[in-house]
Amino acid sequence: MGPRSGDPVALRLMERALDAQGLRHTLPRRTILEVVAAMGHPFTPSELTEQVAQRDPHIGRASVFRLLQLLRGCGLVERLHGPDGELYTLCLATEHHHHVTCTVCGRTATFSLEDDAAVGRAVERIGYRMDHHVLQVFGVCPACRDQEQPSLPPEGPR
Amino acid sequence: MGPRSGDPVALRLMERALDAQGLRHTLPRRTILEVVAAMGHPFTPSELTEQVAQRDPHIGRASVFRLLQLLRGCGLVERLHGPDGELYTLCLATEHHHHVTCTVCGRTATFSLEDDAAVGRAVERIGYRMDHHVLQVFGVCPACRDQEQPSLPPEGPR
């Protein structure tokens, strides 16, 4: 049912991006790409390596990290700093954007700010020249919000 | 010359915060606190443990991490996600703020946004309820800016 090779659009984009860098087509790469394309949520490196090993136990950890790095270089995968370690996520958005991660289900969405330059102005005010910035938001997604118990009083248990 | 036990204000604040939690005074803690207070810049865990070991080689790595965690709990130390791993920094600012880290010298400053609520609004627009957010900026501090070669054409070497 679920496509084992994931989002075909994402898959193609990633392969093209690697092609564009003059990188070779290999079976390990193809396998890892399929797994990445099949990931719906941000994933930890161990989740990824686990799923890759499920498809082909011969593929080494190093190759997974190597490909992650290549994909990050192409801007197709981003690394997020979760509170409990690093998260990688497939991200096809090309414009400047930020990520919201749902603290309940892990699903991630992207958004952008009306006035993104405000950050640059703020640091200029203290004499810094901005190079780049990372904004990471954690919250509750619409779906998980709906499933919250409406019976809970304002001060729910931790 | 340089005070070996660091900023006495920071030191006192940290000790008081630990006191307030009913934590005990011990020599290892005192030593680590002094090193943290003496750090002028954000530091990696290995930098910290190294300097601690210099003062007292008997202090274990675990105790260093334990204290870092306590200090983070008190809000006196923050963990930043540098591009090359984690950074911890002493931070006495109490209000909501963000960090700019100089990519040249490593010095960090804090700043705040005119309209910090804009982030919450932006994610609300896509249906999320914001829990918390992390904004991390990298750039060049005023001092390092001054020391840049003015002879370089707009396209300097990487």
Add this chain to the structure above:
DNA sequence: TGATTGTTGATACTTAGTATCAGTTAGAGG
């Protein structure tokens, strides 16, 4: 079909961080 060069998996290493646990000690109460 080679030859070349990029890629691979294995191995080993570094660093962050946590868990466990027996021994030690701060410091409260008597």
Add this chain to the structure above:
DNA sequence: CCTCTAACTGATACTAAGTATCAACAATCA
């Protein structure tokens, strides 16, 4: 001042991220 106990400690060991190395291998070009 002593005693008791909970807090704290260092040692050890473990998981996980990530990088380096290197000989074997395979994708692609001629």
